[in-house]
Amino acid sequence: MKLEIACPKCEWKPDGGAHWVCTCGHVWNTFETTGKCPNCGKVWKDTACPTIPGGCGAWSKHINWYRNLDDTMRDEIEEILNEESTKAKLSTDKNTPNT
Ligand SMILES: [Zn+2]
Numbered sequence: 052m053k054l055e056i057a058c059p060k061c062e063w064k065p066d067g068g069a070h071w072v073c074t075c076g077h078v079w080n081t082f083e084t085t086g087k088c089p090n091c092g093k094v095w096k097d098t099a100c101p102t103i104p105g106g107c108g109a110w111s112k113h114i115n116w117y118r119n120l121d122d123t124m125r126d127e128i129e130e131i132l133n134e135e136s137t138k139a140k141l142s143t144d145k146n147t148p149n150t
């Protein structure tokens with residue numbers, strides 16, 4: 052079964068483009084990485100609906116964008132989000148990026 056992804060507020064579907072910008076300045080497709088910035092490792096538990104490609108601009112929980120998730124997959128994604136955010140926090144504590 053193919054996972055469906057859509058904005059919980061307006062039903063906009065990600066088109067595979069890089070529409071999300073991290074606080075580090077990196078631009079990427081957040082659904083390729085379960086909300087994790089591939090540049091700095093920050094995990095975005097909330098995902099904005101990008102207005103430029105036609106979304107509504109509202110923020111929703113990253114997990115709520117996934118449709119037809121069964122309980123096992125939901126648990127797995129939540130685990131990734133929780134684990135990665137702990138790791139990201141630890142690594143940013145250690146290496147403060149040069150600004
Ligand atoms: Zn980043």
Ligand SMILES: [Zn+2]
Binds near residue numbers: 058061106
């Ligand atoms: Zn939307």
